[in-house]
Amino acid sequence: MCEIETQVVVIGGGATGVGILRDLSMRGIPALLLEQGDLAHGTSSRFHGLLHSGARYAVKDAKAAQECIEENKIVKHIAAHCIEDTFGWFVYLKGDDPGYLQLWLQGCDQAGIPVKEVPLEEAFRLEPLLSRQTARVFEVPDATVDGFKLLWANVKSAEKYGGSYRTYCKVKSLWLENKDIKGVYAEDLITGEMIQVRSKIVVNAAGPWSAEIAAMSGFDVHMLKNKGSLLVFNQRMFNRVINRLRTPGDGDIFVPHETVTILGTTSQMVDLPDDNQVREQDVSYLLEMGKDLAEGIEQHRVLRAFAGIRPLYESEDASEHEGRGVSRNFALIDHEKRDGVHGLVSIVGGKLTTYRLMAEKVTDWAAARLNVTTACRTAEEPLHHELPADVWNKARQLLGAAAADKMMERLNEEAASVIAVIEKQPELGQFICECEMVTQAEVLHALQDPAVHSLDDLRRKTRLGMGTCQGTYCTYRSTPMLKDAFGSWERTLKEYRILISERWRGITPVLWGDQLRESELARALYLNVLDFKAVESEE
Amino acid sequence: MWDAIVVGGGLAGWTAGIRAAQRGKKVLIVTEGVGTLYYFSGIFDYGDLESLRHLPKHPYSLFDAEAIDRGKHFIQELCPEYIETNKSQHALTVLGTARQGDLMPRSMVLPNHQEQGSFVLLVPEGLKDFFPEIVVSNLVREFPGWQVNVKRVHAENFGEWQRMGKSASGIDYAAIWRSKEGQNLLAQEIEAIKREHQGAGSRSGKIAVVLPSLVSEYFDASRTKTYVQDYSLPVIEMSSFLPSPHGRYFAEYLKHQFTDLGGELMIGARAAALNGKPMSAKQPKSCQEIIVQSMGKVLHLKAKKFILATGGLLGGGIKVGIERKLIQEDVFDLPLYVPQEWSTSQFFASQPFAQIGVETDKCLRPLDTNQGRVIWDNVHVVGRMLAHWDPWTQRCGGGVSVTSGCAAAEII
Numbered sequence: 001m002c003e004i005e006t007q008v009v010v011i012g013g014g015a016t017g018v019g020i021l022r023d024l025s026m027r028g029i030p031a032l033l034l035e036q037g038d039l040a041h042g043t044s045s046r047f048h049g050l051l052h053s054g055a056r057y058a059v060k061d062a063k064a065a066q067e068c069i070e071e072n073k074i075v076k077h078i079a080a081h082c083i084e085d086t087f088g089w090f091v092y093l094k095g096d097d098p099g100y101l102q103l104w105l106q107g108c109d110q111a112g113i114p115v116k117e118v119p120l121e122e123a124f125r126l127e128p129l130l131s132r133q134t135a136r137v138f139e140v141p142d143a144t145v146d147g148f149k150l151l152w153a154n155v156k157s158a159e160k161y162g163g164s165y166r167t168y169c170k171v172k173s174l175w176l177e178n179k180d181i182k183g184v185y186a187e188d189l190i191t192g193e194m195i196q197v198r199s200k201i202v203v204n205a206a207g208p209w210s211a212e213i214a215a216m217s218g219f220d221v222h223m224l225k226n227k228g229s230l231l232v233f234n235q236r237m238f239n240r241v242i243n244r245l246r247t248p249g250d251g252d253i254f255v256p257h258e259t260v261t262i263l264g265t266t267s268q269m270v271d272l273p274d275d276n277q278v279r280e281q282d283v284s285y286l287l288e289m290g291k292d293l294a295e296g297i298e299q300h301r302v303l304r305a306f307a308g309i310r311p312l313y314e315s316e317d318a319s320e321h322e323g324r325g326v327s328r329n330f331a332l333i334d335h336e337k338r339d340g341v342h343g344l345v346s347i348v349g350g351k352l353t354t355y356r357l358m359a360e361k362v363t364d365w366a367a368a369r370l371n372v373t374t375a376c377r378t379a380e381e382p383l384h385h386e387l388p389a390d391v392w393n394k395a396r397q398l399l400g401a402a403a404a405d406k407m408m409e410r411l412n413e414e415a416a417s418v419i420a421v422i423e424k425q426p427e428l429g430q431f432i433c434e435c436e437m438v439t440q441a442e443v444l445h446a447l448q449d450p451a452v453h454s455l456d457d458l459r460r461k462t463r464l465g466m467g468t469c470q471g472t473y474c475t476y477r478s479t480p481m482l483k484d485a486f487g488s489w490e491r492t493l494k495e496y497r498i499l500i501s502e503r504w505r506g507i508t509p510v511l512w513g514d515q516l517r518e519s520e521l522a523r524a525l526y527l528n529v530l531d532f533k534a535v536e537s538e539e
Numbered sequence: 540m541w542d543a544i545v546v547g548g549g550l551a552g553w554t555a556g557i558r559a560a561q562r563g564k565k566v567l568i569v570t571e572g573v574g575t576l577y578y579f580s581g582i583f584d585y586g587d588l589e590s591l592r593h594l595p596k597h598p599y600s601l602f603d604a605e606a607i608d609r610g611k612h613f614i615q616e617l618c619p620e621y622i623e624t625n626k627s628q629h630a631l632t633v634l635g636t637a638r639q640g641d642l643m644p645r646s647m648v649l650p651n652h653q654e655q656g657s658f659v660l661l662v663p664e665g666l667k668d669f670f671p672e673i674v675v676s677n678l679v680r681e682f683p684g685w686q687v688n689v690k691r692v693h694a695e696n697f698g699e700w701q702r703m704g705k706s707a708s709g710i711d712y713a714a715i716w717r718s719k720e721g722q723n724l725l726a727q728e729i730e731a732i733k734r735e736h737q738g739a740g741s742r743s744g745k746i747a748v749v750l751p752s753l754v755s756e757y758f759d760a761s762r763t764k765t766y767v768q769d770y771s772l773p774v775i776e777m778s779s780f781l782p783s784p785h786g787r788y789f790a791e792y793l794k795h796q797f798t799d800l801g802g803e804l805m806i807g808a809r810a811a812a813l814n815g816k817p818m819s820a821k822q823p824k825s826c827q828e829i830i831v832q833s834m835g836k837v838l839h840l841k842a843k844k845f846i847l848a849t850g851g852l853l854g855g856g857i858k859v860g861i862e863r864k865l866i867q868e869d870v871f872d873l874p875l876y877v878p879q880e881w882s883t884s885q886f887f888a889s890q891p892f893a894q895i896g897v898e899t900d901k902c903l904r905p906l907d908t909n910q911g912r913v914i915w916d917n918v919h920v921v922g923r924m925l926a927h928w929d930p931w932t933q934r935c936g937g938g939v940s941v942t943s944g945c946a947a948a949e950i951i
Contacts, residue, residue: 284862298861426704427665479634480670489676497887504886511882511892512859520853520893521578527887527931529580529780531638534932535887 001194006032008366009184009199011171011213012206013037014044015147015352018154018165019359019378020203025163026381027367027374032197033158033165034186036209038457040151043207044352045460046276046308048230048255048264050241051075051083051145052353055090055115056248058107059100064329065111071354072141074379075150078356081384081409082149086256088142088241089118089127091293094135096246101136104245108140115140129237129294142241144257147352148460149410153383156413167451169195174202174217174344181343190453201366204346208273208309214346219339221346224312225273229282230264231290231510232303234468237261242293250289258406259435259467260303263290270309278305278509301514304470304506313349330358332365343369384412395419398429403437410462411442418445432481433474435467443478447485455482455495456502470503472522476530493532500526541567541803541842543951544829546810546870547856549574550937551922552848553793554944558613559951560800566951567803567840569810569831573790575854575923580778581647581753581785582630582640583614583621583937584930591935596927598939601901602946609949610942611642617796618789620644620757633751633780635674637681641938646755646776656745657686658775659732661725664693667706668780669751678749692728694721709752713784716754725754729770751777758788808833810870813845815915823904823916829870844917846947847871847905851896851923866895871918873897874908876926889932896926903947919947 008024010017013035024031054068076083092101108115118137124130130137155165168189175182175196183198204213204221214221236256244252255262266282283305290297313331330350335341345365350358360376367374387408395404395415399422408415421441422429428441446452446461455475458464464478465471475496483492500522507519526532545556548570556568588607592599599607615621621642622628629637630647637649650656658678662671671689678687694715697707715721729748736746754776779785798804808831815826828841847870849856857875858867866877876898878891898906903919906912921943923930930936 287862302861422704426702427706429704430667430706477668480673483673483676489673489680500886505884508882508884512861512863516859516892517853517855523886523890523893523931524575524578524853525781528584528934528936529578529632529778530634531632531636532887534889535885 001196002188003196003198004032005198006030007199007370008032008201008203009034009197010203010205011184012204012209013039013151013165013167014042014205014207015040015151015154015355016207016347016350016358017203017205018151018158019355020205020347020362021163021165022154022158022161023359023363023376023378024366025158025161026377027363027372028161029363029367029370029372031163032199033163034169034171034184034197035165035167036170036189038167038453038460039155039165039451040148040460042209042273043308043310044151045147046306047147047228047352048253048262049144049147049257050088050253050255050353051143052351053088053140053142054111054113055088055104055108055140055142056243058111058113059103059247061329062107062111065107065113067329067354067357068351069111069113069141071357072143074356075145075353076143078379078381079145079150079153079383081412082146082153084144084257086142086144086240088140088243089123090138090140090243090245091130091134092136092138092245093131093133093292095133096135100246113140127238127240127242129296130242131293131295133292136245138245139240142243144241144255145352146257148463150352150355150383152461153412157383165451167457168453171213171216174213176217176341179341181341201343201345201369203362203366204344205362208311210311210346210348212273214335217341217344219335219341219344221333221348222314223348224314225270225275226310226312227268227270227275227307228265228310229268229278229286229305229307230262231283231286231305233261233263234301234303235259235261237294237300244293250285252289252293254290254293273309276307276309277505278307280509282307283509302510303468303515304503305509306506311348330354332358332361334365387413387415391416391419394423398422398426399437399439403431403439406437407439407442411445414445418442421445432477433462433464433467435469435474436463438462438464438474440481443481447481452485455499459499465499465503469518470507470522471499472518472525475499476525496532541565541840543567543844543846544569544840544842545846545848546570546829547574547848547850547854547922548572548790548806549576549848549850549854549922549940550579551940551944552846553790553797554610554613554941555846555848555921555948556802557617557793557797557800558945558948560797560802562948562951564948564951565801566797567805567842568797569805569808569829569840571807571809571855575850576786576790577782579783579786579789580632581644581776581783581789582638582778583642583941584934585611585641585938586933586935588938591928591933594927596898598925598928598943599935601899601903602942606946607938607942610938610945613945614642614941618644618757618792620646620755622648631674631678631749631775631777633669633674633777635677635681635777638778640778643778644755644757644776646757646774647778649775650745650747652682653684654745655684656747657688657736658682658747658749659736660687660689660749661728661732662689662691663707663712663751664691665697665701665706666712666751667708669709674749674777690728690732692724694724696720708782709780709784710782710787712751713753713788717756725750726770729772729774733771747773747775749775749777752779753784753788758785758792805831805833808838813871814839823913825916826871826918844919844951845871845915846951847873847897847918847920847924848922848944849924852892854923856924857895868897868924871905871915873905873914873918873920876908889929893929893931894927896928897924898926902950903943919950921947
């Protein structure tokens with residue numbers, strides 16, 4: 001058994017967990033984050049990628065709205081490279097409830113969310129696909145956020161301040177002695193080794209898995225697991241976030257990301273924290289709702305469907321217990337107060353927009369117990385660094401502006417070394433992934449990261465396989481690098497199969513039109529041209 | 540008035556058009572684009588004929604053994620380099636793994652695994668989507684008794700391009716290998732390999748040069764020179780990656796074959812509808828003309844027979860609308876067999892949606908899916924438009940397309 005000693009163990013490598021790790025590290029508190037899969041494999045990458053302005057909660061949840069607008073400003077400042085400041089529109093359709101409109105305007109005003117009405121003619125000019133049933137349009141400071149980039153940026157920053165993390169490391173039990181937390185026992189899922197981590201504090205930030213973690217020692221964190229399904233269109237249909245101005249419901253938000261648009265979101269209670277298969281009826285439902293906001297939605301190609309689990313906290317006094325009725329506000333559960341256990345805290349609920357605030361609250365709590373008085377600086381210190389102009393120029397000269405900018409955003413400070421490699425060996429500037437413009441040099445760089453254990457990890461780090469071809473060509477193109485990294489031909493084929501199967505899971509609910517054609521092409525390539533052996537269907 | 544109009548310029552459409560023209564018929568091929576031949580590995584797969592022919596509705600069940608043989612002979616007459624032996628023959632994929640194949644060019648056929656010898660993999664510099672190290676390691680595994688060496692070949696045509704770090708595709712290289720300079724370059728390289736091999740004093744064991752994609756001229760559309768193997772060592776071609784040089788030159792070759800026989804061709808034209816009337820209440824209908832949109836014009840084209848070869852899902856002949864609410868055959872609006880289950884959870888398994896297509900009688904005439912009656916008397920459906928098969932898991936894409944294309948032409 002491997003033994004590790006630290007001050008704080010953070011369970012969960014989602015946005016909240018890495019935010020906590022960064023905050024602890026910046027305050028000089030030694031901390032170790034344990035994640036059962038890869039970073040960002042759960043809810044933090046399985047959402048619409050909206051950085052809320054708070055306007056969506058303006059009527060129902062004034063507290064959430066206020067937190068959102070404050071954090072919106074902060075995150076735009078500290079993580080500009082993860083944000084596209086698109087602004088968002090709230091669209092009021094003919095026949096929508098005028099009473100709600102008034103409440104919404106008041107709510108935004110009270111929360112301090114700036115609202116500006118956009119004249120209809122201008123709105124149709126700026127967003128040609130906007131439904132012609134639109135009656136009024138209001139602009140708010142919504143933005144889009146790349147959950148992967150945000151997570152990686154937090155981790156990199158945390159590491160710089162001495163924090164560390166281990167992926168594929170599953171917590172098996174909490175280590176308690178006489179109602180004192182002593183640490184955790186975990187298993188390294190790659191090597192099978194058991195790990196004993198001694199710590200003064202354990203933070204349960206496991207999102208949809210939080211209840212399971214708390215239950216390991218018999219504590220009850222009553223959480224609702226709410227599945228949200230989303231669709232990805234292969235075009236940028238809108239340039240702004242488009243919300244429906246009504247009580248937040250299903251299928252009423254379009255969020256543009258780079259070259260795609262995400263339509264979300266459904267809401268369905270589920271039992272398992274990883275029940276993220278999208279059903280065909282979810283797709284139909286989303287398309288039906290999306291039709292209200294977008295003209296000619298059926299003309300557009302749907303690339304894939306995906307789903308994430310919202311970890312909604314059900315507080316004891318919540319009057320409603322279903323789906324959207326529960327507050328999206330987060331809660332910090334001090335298990336000392338609740339269960340008489342020293343040193344254990346659960347952070348539950350919340351949303352990505354408020355990840356930093358949640359981290360700050362947890363870190364304040366931990367710092368108080370450890371008698372650390374250093375103040376929180378995460379609201380001021382940026383996550384990214386401005387790169388020198390010559391690095392930018394070199395990158396653009398070698399790769400072209402579009403590809404260079406994408407790479408710089410993904411890699412930030414690490415970009416300089418990748419650019420140097422491409423300068424020395426220009427052929428490494430060739431694209432492995434033409435959709436997301438990922439170069440060979442960038443893939444080689446990512447593969448050096450000890451936290452990349454599989455092709456699927458590589459996908460999350462580089463966006464390889466996330467574009468229009470959904471892994472058909474880029475998987476093939478990464479063959480020699482995979483073989484070098486993973487060692488054998490059998491393993492390389494296995495990684496191919498895992499990635500393509502994972503992509504297939506998201507394609508099958510939307511298997512029609514051009515996406516179906518693309519899938520036939522992928523089958524022709526793998527089963528014929530590359531002679532992969534067909535498998536017997538299990539069904 | 541044509542004897543036949545073929546809609547679609549893929550393998551099945553070209554086969555039907557050329558075969559009918561060979562039989563002295565007046566034929567027009569109307570095609571929107573280049574078809575899916577650009578995904579052609581260079582090998583015609585026939586699959587396990589015996590078991591596939593006994594699947595109740597498989598397209599092979601529509602044909603007798605002679606019809607299948609006629610298709611094979613058609614290809615072999617067209618391209619004498621394509622051979623088939625009694626034993627199973629193998630060719631290399633672009634990854635260097637051995638794949639079984641039925642009709643393939645002589646220059647693709649791999650030597651016997653039991654033999655001994657040495658391969659020299661000739662690697663064109665900067666060839667896109669080609670991984671020499673992977674090919675070498677797979678070759679070593681597939682052929683334990685063989686030595687494998689690598690030699691790089693530099694084509695100055697791409698020099699400046701490659702110094703900038705750019706790659707050249709297999710199609711670019713195939714064009715070089717077909718030029719005089721390219722052939723000389725290859726001949727020199729191969730001669731050098733031969734000398735080196737002799738110089739190294741190695742035993743007189745077999746030696747073969749392996750080259751990615753198309754290097755030989757068996758699809759010589761100009762037909763100015765007869766194909767000869769004039770390299771000093773045997774050359775083994777690997778099958779093609781996408782976009783496929785074999786597909787490109789084969790399509791060009793078919794086009795010339797067809798037009799040389801007097802066939803007429805309309806490219807960039809989209810068949811959109813048809814006019815026809817029932818012969819009598821209970822008889823199948825007869826199609827008089829199809830309506831074709833070409834360069835902004837609408838043309839009414841008349842023929843005695845029509846052959847539908849629009850390539851199914853991948854070729855674009857079957858359109859599947861959003862949420863699969865509308866699934867259509869585009870030209871004649873033929874009824875389609877649509878499977879109940881649509882897909883399976885495993886990508887690499889046989890997919891039900893692949894079975895979508897038109898059900899026909901033995902004369903390839905479309906059937907009403909409910910009552911099994913022939914709908915059009917003079918429309919014949921070929922290739923990927925036929926229902927109840929999966930070219931990728933059953934490995935019979937070339938076989939069904941060639942056989943049905945030929946069979947349709949025989950009826951014209």
